[in-house]
Amino acid sequence: MLDYCLLILFSSHYFKPMDTSATLVKNLADQYGRSRHNLLPILQGVVEQEKYLSESSMIEIARELDMPASEVYGTATFYSFLEHKKMGRYIIRVCKTITCSMKGKNQVLLAIEDMLKIDVGETTPDGTFSLLQTNCLGFCHKAPTMLINNDVYTDLTPEKVRDILSEYLTKSKEGGQNGN
Amino acid sequence: METNHQLKRADFIFKNENDWKEVLRKNINRPPHELINELISSELKGRGGAGFPTGLKWKLSAEVDSDIKYVICNADEGEPGTFKDREILSLVPFKVLTAMAICGHVVDAKEGYIYLRGEYFFLKPELNKAISEFEHYCKEINLDFCIRIFMGSGAYICGEETALFESMEGKRGEPRNKPPYPAISGYMNKPTVINNVETLAHAYTIFTYGAKRFYDLGVQYSRGTKLFSVSGDTPKPGIYELELGMSLTDFVNDFGDGDTKAVQVGGASGFLVPRKRFAETTIGYEGKLIGISLPTGGSMMLFNSSRSMFNVLDNYLEFFREESCGQCTPCRVGCQQLLKGIKAVKTGEKNAGHLDKLLRLAETMQFTAKCGLGQSVANSFSSIVENFREEMIY
Numbered sequence: 001m002l003d004y005c006l007l008i009l010f011s012s013h014y015f016k017p018m019d020t021s022a023t024l025v026k027n028l029a030d031q032y033g034r035s036r037h038n039l040l041p042i043l044q045g046v047v048e049q050e051k052y053l054s055e056s057s058m059i060e061i062a063r064e065l066d067m068p069a070s071e072v073y074g075t076a077t078f079y080s081f082l083e084h085k086k087m088g089r090y091i092i093r094v095c096k097t098i099t100c101s102m103k104g105k106n107q108v109l110l111a112i113e114d115m116l117k118i119d120v121g122e123t124t125p126d127g128t129f130s131l132l133q134t135n136c137l138g139f140c141h142k143a144p145t146m147l148i149n150n151d152v153y154t155d156l157t158p159e160k161v162r163d164i165l166s167e168y169l170t171k172s173k174e175g176g177q178n179g180n
Numbered sequence: 181m182e183t184n185h186q187l188k189r190a191d192f193i194f195k196n197e198n199d200w201k202e203v204l205r206k207n208i209n210r211p212p213h214e215l216i217n218e219l220i221s222s223e224l225k226g227r228g229g230a231g232f233p234t235g236l237k238w239k240l241s242a243e244v245d246s247d248i249k250y251v252i253c254n255a256d257e258g259e260p261g262t263f264k265d266r267e268i269l270s271l272v273p274f275k276v277l278t279a280m281a282i283c284g285h286v287v288d289a290k291e292g293y294i295y296l297r298g299e300y301f302f303l304k305p306e307l308n309k310a311i312s313e314f315e316h317y318c319k320e321i322n323l324d325f326c327i328r329i330f331m332g333s334g335a336y337i338c339g340e341e342t343a344l345f346e347s348m349e350g351k352r353g354e355p356r357n358k359p360p361y362p363a364i365s366g367y368m369n370k371p372t373v374i375n376n377v378e379t380l381a382h383a384y385t386i387f388t389y390g391a392k393r394f395y396d397l398g399v400q401y402s403r404g405t406k407l408f409s410v411s412g413d414t415p416k417p418g419i420y421e422l423e424l425g426m427s428l429t430d431f432v433n434d435f436g437d438g439d440t441k442a443v444q445v446g447g448a449s450g451f452l453v454p455r456k457r458f459a460e461t462t463i464g465y466e467g468k469l470i471g472i473s474l475p476t477g478g479s480m481m482l483f484n485s486s487r488s489m490f491n492v493l494d495n496y497l498e499f500f501r502e503e504s505c506g507q508c509t510p511c512r513v514g515c516q517q518l519l520k521g522i523k524a525v526k527t528g529e530k531n532a533g534h535l536d537k538l539l540r541l542a543e544t545m546q547f548t549a550k551c552g553l554g555q556s557v558a559n560s561f562s563s564i565v566e567n568f569r570e571e572m573i574y
Contacts, residue, residue: 035350037350044333078352081333102413138299143411150301
């Protein structure tokens with residue numbers, strides 16, 4: 001962790017971030033402001049566009065807000081929805097908390113793994129889907145449940161989840177810049 | 181215990197939102213002390229789980245002298261088994277907004293925030309629409325009050341009020357030491373009233389119908405109604421508004437599947453009540469079953485005899501281990517060790533006596549952890565291990 005922070009700190013002097021990230025961060029900072037209390041909305045804005053926080057975008061945020069990159073990293077990594085590893089276009093988060101677990105979460109997860117040929121924590125090679133587990137989504141009365149990006153799917157069964165994913169696959173093949 | 185009176189259902193929260201303009205106009209023309217007294221005499225207690233008297237909270241904040249104050253609605257509903265706040269915000273958002281503005285009038289705050297958990301992002305567009313309609317009306321009646329949504333990003337601990345402030349200030353969601361309490365020094369170190377979504381919805385009821393109507397419901401120390409999120413092994417999972425003070429036997433008779441082995445009251449940070457204790461358990465604040473200092477209010481999870489209590493506890497501890505902010509040692513290390521410990525006993529690596537050591541560790545966490553998360557792990561841990569010891573071992 002310390003090593004990684006140092007790496008970020010040092011690299012901020014030498015590393016030229018990608019332009020798209022830099023523009024995005026600048027726009028977000030213009031929109032929300034450049035104070036510390038604007039940090040979370042800016043981090044969320046980057047994640048919404050790029051699905052994760054790259055090292056360069058965190059450095060860029062630090063520069064815009066005039067704060068240490070290690071602090072940006074420290075804050076960002078606290079929150080489970082602020083990914084700092086490259087993610088697919090659609091992030092699937094399957095609820096693993098008690099009621100969903102009791103009501104067949106494992107079968108749902110197996111169906112997804114089987115269909116997408118990835119395990120929890122992995123992304124499909126074409127970068128379309130990432131599969132994660134998450135804590136209580138607040139739909140225990142309709143368990144099991146999952147999120148795909150910001151959309152909730154409830155009362156899941158293996159069949160239902162296969163239908164849902166097929167729709168996403170079709171949507172993704174049809175193309176469309178952001179697909180959301 | 182055969183004399184079952186039925187559960188007393190009520191229907192306040194999800195009804196009659198349409199008169200919000202009238203309720204707002206009427207109440208912002210009343211003097212603050214009158215509104216505070218109304219809330220205090222209703223005996224409304226916080227519905228997030230901690231049960232602090234709402235009127236007192238408003239009063240404390242109103243008495244502090246400060247040019248900037250805040251009203252925050254805590255919509256970081258993350259307790260396993262709780263899903264009522266989402267329903268309130270999607271069905272009757274204007275009740276919550278109105279109560280926030282009345283609170284602003286009472287304590288003299290001009291800014292309100294709704295801290296909405298990241299998982300509920302899909303609520304944001306509709307809620308923003310409601311907010312603009314609301315603010316438009318505020319302008320019409322010359323009320324200076326604005327409301328903004330602040331999104332969370334998937335951290336259970338941010339439901340703890342001081343962690344929530346840290347998060348809003350752009351930091352890691354690590355709870356602060358208390359005192360100072362939020363009413364004196366909260367968001368941006370300014371006096372802040374922070375209420376759960378449901379608490380605000382009840383405040384709306386009180387300001388609409390008067391304190392007496394609310395006070396007459398429920399039982400002593402536990403006045404009014406409460407939303408219950410019912411899930412697990414039940415034929416009718418969902419959200420129900422019930423009067424406080426019901427016995428768990430009545431609850432299980434109504435909601436159980438005929439084979440209920442235990443009920444988890446108050447979510448993972450609450451207590452597990454085994455069948456033999458249903459009759460002596462009532463749901464309300466004096467029973468200390470919902471009174472935990474995290475947003476636990478109203479989660480009722482039923483387990484039937486097909487469920488392994490080891491798996492249940494294992495799931496809870498996994499949850500706490502992940503959601504502990506890691507700031508204080510008792511909680512960070514305690515959650516890890518409890519989880520490791522029960523697994524070791526289950527596999528036979530440690531003997532059954534190890535469970536007693538773990539119970540003592542849980543007790544230590546209760547006294548030494550910094551915030552409600554670490555302090556309340558012992559609730560579910562001890563109530564499960566003590567009542568289902570054999571399931572932990574075999």
